[in-house]
Amino acid sequence: MNEEVDGILLVAHELKAPLAVMRQLAFVFEGAGAKDEHVRAEMIRVSERAIRQVNDLARVRRLEDGLFTMEPVAVREVCDAVSHELSYLLGNDLGSLDVKYKNKSRLVIANRDLLYSVVYNFLLNAIHYSDDKMKTKMIVSDKHDKVKIVVRDYGPALPIDIWRKIKSGRVDKPTSMAMRPGSSGVGLYIASKFSEYMNANIGVVRHRDGTSFYIELMMSNQASLF
């Protein structure tokens, strides 16, 4: 890991404590007038999203230690859990999220926490940058020995250099994207690192009205209880 990236990850680790404090400070205002209640709720949700991302970044440092166990993971359970968390974190900003399961196989070989983060980051980006009128879509399907999770993102087009990096399967550091204000590309960086660890492929398909981000994982043949 190069020094620049290592520095970013160290900073992420340092940010965990202040973000947790900010979240608690928002809770302290419990009981404030109804007028300010939505501001308080928004402060909590924004801090929780930030905490999740710095936690993911801190995890990237720990990938080298190989501590994340690969095991059969129920795809539907993970996707449902991510949708549930995002519906809480984004509240009214979520719009409508359409999730379709076309897969017959139910288990993939992955680490649940890492897969959760990949799907979370794809969906969060898609929801954040989508035109309000567009639905965000997630489709889970399978082909041969792989399961594919596709998130349809109706946000601004992805810059060509980032698109190439994802196509080549390697986003080596967070990179700001001119067409997506406020984005540092950190979600894609995290998704790329976690996918690499799980021997999964991430990729993109460009559309005239957006982009589809996907991750392909190896199917597990172990019997499923879900």
Place this chain on the structure above:
Amino acid sequence: MIFVIDDDRIMAKCIVSYVREETLVFANAIDAMDKIAEGIIPKMIFLDILLDGPDGFTFLNELVSYNDTAKIPVVIVTSLDINKNSLATYGVVGMLNKEIMRPEDIRGYVEQYSK
């Protein structure tokens, strides 16, 4: 009396603001042990692990070394991944992750262990 031991003063103040019971806040384990030595025995303790000076584990060791403090319920408040069961012999009754805990989690423990 409830002890809150956390070197992050703002986090400690937040925890204190969630409870109605009388509380004492300590930024390190030594001050808390000194207070106990003066005869102030808390009903329960909210304890951070990463502290300046002796850490939370050292403090837990001290607590179980004395008869009058061995049974004090302790709730660990930390960002570290720690298995609660591994600390059960130290009187640890709960584990709260600073990043996801909510005021009602603190109040729940206070309700259960400080009466």
